Amino acid sequence: MGIVVDPGVPPEDARLIRESGKILARMRRGWIPDPPRPADPARSKGTVATVIAVAVVLVALGIMSRGIGLLLLAFIGAPVLLVTFLRNDLADEDEDEETLLEREIYEQLRWYEGRYVVADDLDESSRRLLARAQQAIATVNGSAVNAEGLLDDVRNAVMLPAQEWEIARLLAKLSALRTRHRETVTGAAAPEVAAVAEPLARALDSSEEAVVARVEALERYAANVTEAERAFRAHQQIEELRGRLPQYEELVAETGADRLAVPEIARLAQDADRLEQALRRSLSSAHEAFRHLEPGERPDGPRQ
Known part of the structure; x- marks a missing residue:
């Protein structure tokens, strides 16, 4: 549970x-x-x-x-x-x-009633949305770039649980109201009931879309973190290889293969520099995506 x-x-x-x-x-x-x-x-x-x-x-x-x-x-x-x-x-x-x-x-x-949400109490659609949000948060928290402090790990530690709670809280209210709405209008054929129920159903749909926008903002942040993670791991590997350059150069010189191998080795340093720039860009994109999760910033989506 x-x-x-x-x-x-x-x-x-x-x-x-x-x-x-x-x-x-x-x-x-x-x-x-x-x-x-x-x-x-x-x-x-x-x-x-x-x-x-x-x-x-x-x-x-x-x-x-x-x-x-x-x-x-x-x-x-x-x-x-x-x-x-x-x-x-x-x-x-x-x-x-x-x-x-x-x-x-x-x-x-x-x-503490009202200050926790049980996933089993949500309807199916809300459970899926909550699971998506939690997966995005787990991706960020489990990343090496977060562990290494390349992201704002302090703000992550505060903002991400707050986002998870806010999403869960809204989904709990949405699920409860949507369930009661369906129970009330099920089988109702009177035009008067339909006239009232239809705009209320649209309000529920609009509210769900607003929560979806929150979840998608989290997923965009997680996607940027994943890209930064890929660049970070590649950067580490390149740096490890670059640290062994003297050994490669010594071996090439001793074997007389320097005319063929030296240009390739030289490109290794260039690749490391390019990858470092890509890592910086990825981290910048992740920080920009995180900005949309901060208080006062609202992700693009339907307004209520």
Whole structure:
């Protein structure tokens, strides 16, 4: 179950939400955890009775023989009382540990309701769009140019999760409204209903197109990053080869093949320079594509 969490949620809470897919699925089916269980009066009475009984025996023995009473208190009474209390505490802890954990997760999920989106709750079209956005983001985050800091990795770390959340949030609203719209107008033949439903359906389509524009902007950014990645890897390989040029030149000179090979080797340096320029252009294009994802910049697409 894929879950997208608002980047504003604290990291530990966000991690808990992402790892709680099974409990979320149960909640979707109407599950509610059991309420806190009150203390067991019978167990408490049993503990008190045990304490009183031990105390009475020790007092009686103390009256008969003060020394024996003190020894029994130290070696028998104290351990009995300690075991009695620990047994009750551990029984309560073992019995309620899983329930307490589930209740804590349930309360967290309820507290952050509206600040996470479950992919399974989206309709099919929205799930496809979200998957496209996530794939584009994964391409950028997994690239070597991002890892090497050739992109603005700090802004990527902030902007990309924000874009993913905004897309997921809008798709969740779109899916819910589109589903209710279809349920309402299904089978309706009255002209009055059609007259009202048709412009509303167009509004839903227009909203989806606006989200598609956001996703496509992410994909353009990812495509530019992919091109920069190709140029970066080729640049690394060329630089590695250029670093071994003296060895090639030495071998060529020793074998007497310099008249044929030297021009080819010389072109290697030129290729490296051209590739470095291509890398710079690719990175510039990636930065330009990223600019369209920043706040205040809107990708080309339908306006609402």
